[in-house]
Amino acid sequence: MKDINVGLIGLGTIGKGVYEALLSNCDILSKRTGLNIAVTAVCEKDKNAIKAVNPDKSVKVLSLEEIVKAEDVDVIVELMGGINPAKEVLINALKNKKHVVTANKALLSDHSKEIFTVAEENNRVVCFEASVGGAIPVIRVLRESFVANNIDTIYGILNGTTNYILSEMADKAYSFEKALKIAQEKGIAEKDPDLDVSGKDSAHKLAILSILGFGSQVCSEDIYTEGIESLSPQDIDNAKKWGYSVKLLAIAKNTSKGLQLRVHPTLLPVTHLLSDVNEADNAVFIKGDLIGESLLFGKGAGSKPTASSVIADIVSAGKIISSGEKNTDEKMVYSSQEFNLDKIEDLEVSFYLRFSVIDKPGVLAGISSVLAKNDISIANVAQEERNMGETVPVIILTHMAKEGDMKKAVEEINKLDCISADTVVIRIEE
């Protein structure tokens, strides 16, 4: 039985989960892996967090500077989050010949090349299964199981908080604000929810998956990103009537024009498997030339699901240690392959449009002539409310159209006299 000593940085929800799961499931872990994994040092500035974990007396409480070079630590588990000082901590740990396990998507999405170069120089690994999709093993599956595939498309629901909010809005007709408040009360949304609801968290995760899938060093800034803040239960309800759910999708496609990378609310047919992914669950579709289409579904966040992935990564590092540091990890995480970005203006999709119009004759003619002028053809129109002289919604579903054309058309339509509020535009995926 080989001892694997873990230095755990960050004892928040996830850190506590890792500490506790390593204790509760140590029997099955050692039986399956031949490794005796134990936390030997922790680092956490919040004393209450340390108290909540109540580590064994043998566990050292160290500073950041101390833990990354502690002699009795083989693997550093970084769960502090954020870019600084996490980046420095990881790099120092690697230089001190520690393997690293991290759940830090913000850091990896934008600094992976630097970090993985240091890792290679020091013959150590950086494992990051927990950075995307909680318990969903998408990192390992992309890197190992689907290693023989040319990956074509990766898309899915990568953020549990927004999926929970959208589920509440769909099921209970809550406003975004009310659904967010409930999510915060339940601990599903953070006090400052911006990173989640703006789509940025999904973009970080999509960047990591794109690096692995396409071998291109994209970063989160390359990803066109829209959040869910401006969605109304009215739009979700309208979508349902037309046979669609509304999900915040992260989409990466390898097209002939380049990489198409985008995060935005999307109408999906209710028959699509992703339409059945509700609450805080996550799911990722991967399309490859050999596998066809494959889906991974599971808990996208939470203490125990994330701990499951962190511990699987500790085991991976532990096996390398027990093999005498024979690191055979593939190199796909820091390829610097050139790539073109497919501009969002060139995107061709169909659209859901909700116009706020003053109800009077000729309004639809005005809107549809602007759409026609911009090469946008209409698939369906509905104006269910009537209220002469007042604002009523008009819903239009379009055929496939260019994003750039749609932008121009909507700008022009928003200036029409009969339009009383900005038009709501949501993309549709079939």
Added chain:
Amino acid sequence: MKDINVGLIGLGTIGKGVYEALLSNCDILSKRTGLNIAVTAVCEKDKNAIKAVNPDKSVKVLSLEEIVKAEDVDVIVELMGGINPAKEVLINALKNKKHVVTANKALLSDHSKEIFTVAEENNRVVCFEASVGGAIPVIRVLRESFVANNIDTIYGILNGTTNYILSEMADKAYSFEKALKIAQEKGIAEKDPDLDVSGKDSAHKLAILSILGFGSQVCSEDIYTEGIESLSPQDIDNAKKWGYSVKLLAIAKNTSKGLQLRVHPTLLPVTHLLSDVNEADNAVFIKGDLIGESLLFGKGAGSKPTASSVIADIVSAGKIISSGEKNTDEKMVYSSQEFNLDKIEDLEVSFYLRFSVIDKPGVLAGISSVLAKNDISIANVAQEERNMGETVPVIILTHMAKEGDMKKAVEEINKLDCISADTVVIRIEE
């Protein structure tokens, strides 16, 4: 770049797929893995199959005896299927210090202990991702990604042929025989379909997943198995009216009474994700104490999807070779942990029952009194057809009841004068 030489046994659909994918995707494979994987020898008794693959002149065509000890072969890929001589071939290859990749579920489900013992003695690995679920990475995910979990339940659709037949029966109201014929014409079902339609193939796969998930050396004979041969489109249509789909499920649960292992047609709520798994697709749910519930979905068979898994396994073996044979593979595949089987008679589920009754007053009273006597309570009854004196169907959905009680009740009911054919019994999972 490390050369990995593959000896490929069996050049049928899968073997051809592996050979071709290794050629077509060799660039991306070597870039991602640092390995130069090439087939250097093949073994196939059907000369037409060899001709169809048209191997390069440098590839040797060898006999079974020759290929397992060929000096320029590092990894044996066994795709011949069946128990004999596949078992001997695998064992000889391991004794000759070859790593082994196999898709042979029948062999692994019942002989894994012997094979993995030889593998350990020779410090070589046996990789078998392609044995369950085609492109679905369930073996790797269970062994590596979910290694920290106590696994509670594994269930899913593990056979593409039967799922295709059931989809056709549901969509087009075809009989089992007609749907089977179409599946055979499309190459989805074998000429001799027994292994698939009887549920035995699903049982082989469930045995392998149970060994990995529960660490118990179960074999396919431990699994209660029913096929889909006696299902009628009428039952599938009735199920739909009540909000259920009909799927051939493989179910393994770790209960307080022991392992519950079963393969049988099952009514599933249409809102369940597995109800949306159609055609020849497969899907597996895994429940663990950390991950909660996780789903893997994808192509369950076919040349390219299976080749994807076979090649991922060749890469795993190749990494061990390039690390200097530092095999850190965990031991979970041949645990000989004692286990109890939960008897099928003790199973408690709700049931769908279709009685063929002679339409006359008092019939329902007769049936329901036998059910009541056996502690089975009724949730719903429907007799939609009326035809005095003729046979009409009566459908009953029950509350949770014991399988043993149900068996006794149905035996008694089948003997009633008013019953004109054996009662159809299908279990329901909620």
